[in-house]
Amino acid sequence: MDDIANDISLTIGRRIRTERTMRDWSLAELAERSGVSKAMLSTMERGMTSPTAALLVRIAAAFGMTLSTLIARAELQGGGLLRAAGQPVWRDPDTGYVRRHLSPACDMPLELIKVHLPAGAKVSLPAASYVFIKQQIWLISGKLEFTEGDHVHRLEPGDCLALGAPSDCTFHALEPGADYLVALVRS
DSSP states (O other): OOHHHHHHHHHHHHHHHHHHHHTTOOHHHHHHHHOOOHHHHHHHHTTOSOOOHHHHHHHHHHTTSOHHHHHHHHHOOOOSOOOGGGSOEEEOTTTOOEEEEOSOSSSOSEEEEEEEEOTTOEEEEOGGGGTTEEEEEEEEEEEEEEEETTEEEEEOTTOEEEOOSSOOEEEEEEEEEEEEEEEEEEO
16 A cells, blocks of 8 residues: 555544544444454554455444544644645545545535546445535536436536435446546535
8 A cells, every 4th residue: 555545544444433533332332333453443443454445334324424524523623724735535446536625624514526437437325425425516528427227317518417306326437437527515
């Protein structure tokens, strides 16, 4: 693992431990609530592994928050301006999904996230990850097939999709890959 990935894994691991301790939960309780094994949680909390998006979504949902909120709490230090060089970037080791958190830490319920999904990559998220948010996806470049429940949306550059009621969703980047902006509002 390179130094940058190691630093991010350590930061996310510390945040998971902080969230768990604030709730006075044991590793076993978080494991039961998230469906992630105690061994994996322990490894994450120590920053010894780079967790996947799928695992982080389950952990965030157990805390009653979104993946974005969990990562933002791990990475952002506060302030009204977040310069490009300071925007946290996280890469899913399984899919190559790269997520850049654009919004400064503040009390606004709005978050902006820029995502790059390599061609052929798929990221599936359960309905539980959408319970606390409303979101729109704006495709910047490439082609994105977005499955929302049973409905498949094929997005072209410039298309903007407002998500409906929480349902299982899959992001699938077609050739040549996809770059998109996610605007989400926490409930």
